[in-house]
Amino acid sequence: LVIIGSAAIDISAKVTPLSDKDVFLGSHSTFPGTVMLELGGVGRNIAEATHRILTSNSQDWLSATLLVSVVGVDPFRDLLQNKMKEIGMRTDGLIASGMQTAVCNMVLDPDGALVGGVADMDAIQSLDGYEVSNDSLDLCSSDLTSL
Amino acid sequence: MNMTFKVGTLLSYVWTPLKFDNSVLVRYSLAPLSTKTADINYSEPTSVIKSTAIIPVANACLNNGDEGRRSPVSFASPNLSELAQMHAYAQSDPWNLTARPNWWSTIDKFSLGSEFRTDLEQLARRNVSDESLTKGTLSFLTEKGVAQMAINLLPLFQNIVIKCGGLGLVVALRISGRDITRSGWAKERSNAYGRYIVAHGKGELLVLQHFAPHVVEKGSIVNVTGAGDSLVGSILASLILHPDAFLNPMTLAKCIDDAQQSAVLTLQSPHAVSPSLSKRL
Numbered sequence: 001l002v003i004i005g006s007a008a009i010d011i012s013a014k015v016t017p018l019s020d021k022d023v024f025l026g027s028h029s030t031f032p033g034t035v036m037l038e039l040g041g042v043g044r045n046i047a048e049a050t051h052r053i054l055t056s057n058s059q060d061w062l063s064a065t066l067l068v069s070v071v072g073v074d075p076f077r078d079l080l081q082n083k084m085k086e087i088g089m090r091t092d093g094l095i096a097s098g099m100q101t102a103v104c105n106m107v108l109d110p111d112g113a114l115v116g117g118v119a120d121m122d123a124i125q126s127l128d129g130y131e132v133s134n135d136s137l138d139l140c141s142s143d144l145t146s147l
Numbered sequence: 148m149n150m151t152f153k154v155g156t157l158l159s160y161v162w163t164p165l166k167f168d169n170s171v172l173v174r175y176s177l178a179p180l181s182t183k184t185a186d187i188n189y190s191e192p193t194s195v196i197k198s199t200a201i202i203p204v205a206n207a208c209l210n211n212g213d214e215g216r217r218s219p220v221s222f223a224s225p226n227l228s229e230l231a232q233m234h235a236y237a238q239s240d241p242w243n244l245t246a247r248p249n250w251w252s253t254i255d256k257f258s259l260g261s262e263f264r265t266d267l268e269q270l271a272r273r274n275v276s277d278e279s280l281t282k283g284t285l286s287f288l289t290e291k292g293v294a295q296m297a298i299n300l301l302p303l304f305q306n307i308v309i310k311c312g313g314l315g316l317v318v319a320l321r322i323s324g325r326d327i328t329r330s331g332w333a334k335e336r337s338n339a340y341g342r343y344i345v346a347h348g349k350g351e352l353l354v355l356q357h358f359a360p361h362v363v364e365k366g367s368i369v370n371v372t373g374a375g376d377s378l379v380g381s382i383l384a385s386l387i388l389h390p391d392a393f394l395n396p397m398t399l400a401k402c403i404d405d406a407q408q409s410a411v412l413t414l415q416s417p418h419a420v421s422p423s424l425s426k427r428l
Contacts, residue, residue: 001383001387003383005191005193010372010419036417038418038419039419040372040373040419042191042193042376045373045376045377045380045419045420046191046376046379046380046383047380048380048419048420049376049377049379049380049381049383049384049409049413049420049424050380050381050383050384050387051380052380052420052422052424052425053380053381053384053405053409053424053425054384054387054388055425056424056425056426057384057388061387064387112370
């Protein structure tokens with residue numbers, strides 16, 4: 001199974017409950033809260049879900065799910081690779097490029113609702129069809145020839 | 148590269164939107180795939196804006212509806228907004244989907260007539276959920292044209308799983324040619340109680356089925372991010388384990404039920420994918 005799509009780091013910041021929520025909105029200041037780092041990206045999320053379910057059926061499926069995505073050469077990629085390895089996911093489909101690894105930054109209010117954010121997801125757009133088909137076909141050439 | 152695939156493993160591709168307007172992609176990716184009948188490709192629209200990216204590719208590969216030819220893309224899983232956007236885009240210039248003879252030759256084989264319309268009207272009167280009557284009926288299938296849009300897109304997408312949020316899921320699928328003989332749907336008739344419609348055409352079978360939403364305790368939802376991704380991931384896992392899952396009513400129901408459970412687990416988790424998906428459902 002080859003999944004082609006985005007892999008990203010989600011950084012979400014949630015403000016600790018305030019007595020007056022409106023103080024936070026448009027305050028031009030920082031507030032105490034929790035900042036969490038998570039793996040994201042639709043392609044990567046799908047790959048993780050598939051990987052988790054397949055491997056819960058049988059360990060034969062440990063390497064069956066391959067995520068093909070574009071990452072940068074930066075600490076975000078290291079984080080992505082390390083976390084994916086922790087789950088047992090393959091990381092050999094993450095293609096290094098000159099772009100920055102995709103990052104999505106979200107600010108949440110004390111209730112967890114999205115206040116705003118910035119998504120820096122250009123990396124995946126740099127992956128064009130030719131590259132994808134060749135790379136992923138290389139990765140699975142034994143599979144293709146067997147079919 | 149490290150080769151870890153086993154010989155005979157089902158190879159399938161999932162496309163999330165890339166530069167699909169790149170003609171290179173059409174020639175080098177979908178074309179070699181479509182020559183291999185065992186291949187499955189799955190397109191996840193991802194967002195309303197990105198959802199149309201697959202249309203030019205699928206449209207370029209639209210075949211003439213010859214006996215047993217499948218749609219260029221095997222699976223797509225839009226939500227209601229993405230479905231409407233994909234449909235509108237496919238209809239627009241220069242794709243003009245429903246004006247193309249190749250589109251009509253497939254649609255014509257469905258032989259949809261007054262019986263189908265009656266079945267659809269009956270289905271539309273059912274409640275969204277038997278457990279929660281506050282969710283209304285399935286009238287959105289006809290009033291919002293959801294059934295019509297899905298059917299119009301079937302010549303491009305063999306199986307369409309429509310994520311309707313709190314209204315559950317709608318699956319539209321076509322079974323073509325020789326696949327009909329090994330499909331459990333072949334002996335089924337429309338059944339409003341079972342929430343499905345089966346139309347027996349000429350060398351084509353069309354199925355439209357609604358799956359009620361799973362009941363989720365209100366306070367238990369932690370984070371909605373990634374729930375749809377877990378749903379798709381679960382469908383893919385089911386397809387890897389049972390490539391013909393959509394060909395039979397029982398296996399389709401199991402596939403969708405597992406997918407809904409996976410989505411609910413992720414709703415109840417602070418993570419983008421719930422780690423509990425690793426515990427066998």
